[in-house]
Amino acid sequence: MKTVGIIGLGLIGGSMAIDLRRRRFAEELIGVDSEPVNAAAAVRIGLVDEIVSFEECVRRSDLIVLAVPVGTAAGMLPGILDRFAVAEDGARKIVIDVCSAKEALVRAVKNHPMRSRYVSTHPMAGTEYSGPWAAVPGLFDGRACIICNRGESDPDAAAAVENLYDVLNMRQIDMDASNHDVHTAYVSHISHITSFALALTVLDKEKNEKHIFDLASGGFSSTVRLAKSSADMWVPIFSQNRDNVVKVIDTYLERMKDFRNAIADGDEDSVRSLIEEANRIKRIIR
Amino acid sequence: MKTVGIIGLGLIGGSMAIDLRRRRFAEELIGVDSEPVNAAAAVRIGLVDEIVSFEECVRRSDLIVLAVPVGTAAGMLPGILDRFAVAEDGARKIVIDVCSAKEALVRAVKNHPMRSRYVSTHPMAGTEYSGPWAAVPGLFDGRACIICNRGESDPDAAAAVENLYDVLNMRQIDMDASNHDVHTAYVSHISHITSFALALTVLDKEKNEKHIFDLASGGFSSTVRLAKSSADMWVPIFSQNRDNVVKVIDTYLERMKDFRNAIADGDEDSVRSLIEEANRIKRIIR
Numbered sequence: 056m057k058t059v060g061i062i063g064l065g066l067i068g069g070s071m072a073i074d075l076r077r078r079r080f081a082e083e084l085i086g087v088d089s090e091p092v093n094a095a096a097a098v099r100i101g102l103v104d105e106i107v108s109f110e111e112c113v114r115r116s117d118l119i120v121l122a123v124p125v126g127t128a129a130g131m132l133p134g135i136l137d138r139f140a141v142a143e144d145g146a147r148k149i150v151i152d153v154c155s156a157k158e159a160l161v162r163a164v165k166n167h168p169m170r171s172r173y174v175s176t177h178p179m180a181g182t183e184y185s186g187p188w189a190a191v192p193g194l195f196d197g198r199a200c201i202i203c204n205r206g207e208s209d210p211d212a213a214a215a216v217e218n219l220y221d222v223l224n225m226r227q228i229d230m231d232a233s234n235h236d237v238h239t240a241y242v243s244h245i246s247h248i249t250s251f252a253l254a255l256t257v258l259d260k261e262k263n264e265k266h267i268f269d270l271a272s273g274g275f276s277s278t279v280r281l282a283k284s285s286a287d288m289w290v291p292i293f294s295q296n297r298d299n300v301v302k303v304i305d306t307y308l309e310r311m312k313d314f315r316n317a318i319a320d321g322d323e324d325s326v327r328s329l330i331e332e333a334n335r336i337k338r339i340i341r
Numbered sequence: 342m343k344t345v346g347i348i349g350l351g352l353i354g355g356s357m358a359i360d361l362r363r364r365r366f367a368e369e370l371i372g373v374d375s376e377p378v379n380a381a382a383a384v385r386i387g388l389v390d391e392i393v394s395f396e397e398c399v400r401r402s403d404l405i406v407l408a409v410p411v412g413t414a415a416g417m418l419p420g421i422l423d424r425f426a427v428a429e430d431g432a433r434k435i436v437i438d439v440c441s442a443k444e445a446l447v448r449a450v451k452n453h454p455m456r457s458r459y460v461s462t463h464p465m466a467g468t469e470y471s472g473p474w475a476a477v478p479g480l481f482d483g484r485a486c487i488i489c490n491r492g493e494s495d496p497d498a499a500a501a502v503e504n505l506y507d508v509l510n511m512r513q514i515d516m517d518a519s520n521h522d523v524h525t526a527y528v529s530h531i532s533h534i535t536s537f538a539l540a541l542t543v544l545d546k547e548k549n550e551k552h553i554f555d556l557a558s559g560g561f562s563s564t565v566r567l568a569k570s571s572a573d574m575w576v577p578i579f580s581q582n583r584d585n586v587v588k589v590i591d592t593y594l595e596r597m598k599d600f601r602n603a604i605a606d607g608d609e610d611s612v613r614s615l616i617e618e619a620n621r622i623k624r625i626i627r
Contacts (some may be wrong), residue, residue, distance in 0.1 A: 065497060078502060125445075179556060180559070201556070210415040226555075228620060243558045245539065246561045246565070248597070251619040252593055252597045253532065254620075257527050257528065258622060261625075273466070273541075274533065275528045277567070278535060278563070280560075281620045282625070286613045286616040286620070289612075290612050294604075294609055301601060309541050312594070315590045318579045326575075330537055330575055331538040331572050333536075333538075333544070334570075335544055339547075
C-alpha cells in the first residue's frame, strides 16, 4: 500500500503505525492528531513521517485508519465517506475504524453511497496507557480482531483490510455489529467498570488510612489495573454501548449481592458453591 | 535454625520451603499434609525432606509454619501451643501462621499460657494457583509481610521470625490484628470477590454464546485472574473477616450503582468524573 493515513496517534493508532512500517505494509505513513503535543510527539518518536491536516490526510491516503474515541469516530466517518464521494480516486480509497463499540458507527453510515469503502474492525488489543508514548511494537500479535458486517464492504476493501490484519498477526473473526457489542460488553467493557469501581472503593478508604497501599498485593494490582484507563476513550464506549453495558452491570450486581448475602449470613456452603462455579473460568482463561 | 516444620504443603508453605532451603535458613525441613497426594508430591518435588505426623512435626520442629486455610489454622493453633506447654524444649519452640485474616486467630490463643511462642504473620504474596505443584522460588521477594501484635510474642521468637522474613526478602510492617483485617479486606479480599462475580457473570452468558471467549481481551484476563483461586482458602477467609468484607462489598456496590445509573441516564459528565476519580489509582499502583 502506498500511503496509510492514521487519524488519532494514540496507543492503538501509534502501535499500528509502528508495525505497519517495520513490516513494510506502507510506503508512507501520514498522521492527524487534534492535540498538537501528541502530533509533535508522534513525529519525534517516528510513528509517522508527517503530520497533515484532516483534509490532506483523506486526500493523500489510500487507506485511512480512524483511531479516535468512538464518539469522535462516529462524527468523522460520514465526512470521510463524503470526501471519498467527490475524490477522483474515491472508489479505490478505504477507511477503517478500530473502535470498541460498533453498532452505532455502522448505523451512522448504513445508507451512505460510499458505505462499501468502509470496513468496520475491532482489533482487541490494548493496555491501560494512552497517547503516542504508549505505542508499542507487537501490540496486536496473536490477538483477536473482529471484522463487523464484512458483506457491506467491497470485496477489494475487505481483502486489503484482511491483509493489513494478517501483517499485524491477528486472528480475524467475522461478526455482526450488534453481536459484537453484546460480546464486548461481557468480555471487555464490564471488566473496566469493575476496575473503576474497585479503585473508587479503595481510594475512598485511603483518604483516612494513608498506608493502606503499602499492602497492595499482586492480586489487587492486577484487578485494579484497568482503572488507569482513559476517560476520553471509555466515556463514549459506555454511551454508545449503553443498553448492553447496563444489562451486564445488572447481572453483575446480582452476582455480587449473592456473594454479599452468603458471606453476611455466614452461609459457607453457598460461598463455596459460588467460588467453585466461578472457578470454571479456568477452563477458558489460561 | 535446625528443624523447620511446615504444616500445609500448598502454594505458600511449599514456596516458603523452597526458599528456606536454598537460602540455608533450615538444616532440615519436615512437613505435614492431610492430603496424601499433596504429601507425596511435596517429597517427590523436594519441598521437604520427610513427611511426618502432626505430633512428630510439633515434637521435632524448632519453628513451625502453619500454612493451612485460616479456619483450619484456628483449630490447630491452640493444640500446637498445648503441646509446647508440655514439651521439654517447649519454651524455645516457635509457631507462626501465614493466614490472610488475623483477628480471630489471635483471639483464639489470647489467654493461652504459651501465647508468647506464637508470632502472627501475613506474608502478602501468592498466585491464583494452589497445591504443592504451585510452589515457586522467589514468591515472597520484595513483597510486604505484616507482623501482627508483635508485643504479645517473646522477643527471641519475634527476632527469629524477623530473620526468617529477612531471608525471604520481605518488607516487614507491624500492625494490630484488627487493623490488618480492615486493610486486607480493602486491598485483597474485595479483589477476589469482584473477580469471582465477574467470572460468574460472564460464564452465565457463555452458556448460550459459545464463542464469547474467543474475544477475551488481555484486560478481561487480568481482571478475572483471581477467580481461579481456591474455595478451600477463601471460604474461611471471608467467614473470619466477615464484618469487614461485608462493609467493603457494600461500599463497592454503591460505587458500581453510581456507574450503572450514570451510564443508564446517558450522563456523560458523571461517567467522566467517576473514571477520572478512579484514575487517581495511578498515583499509587504502578
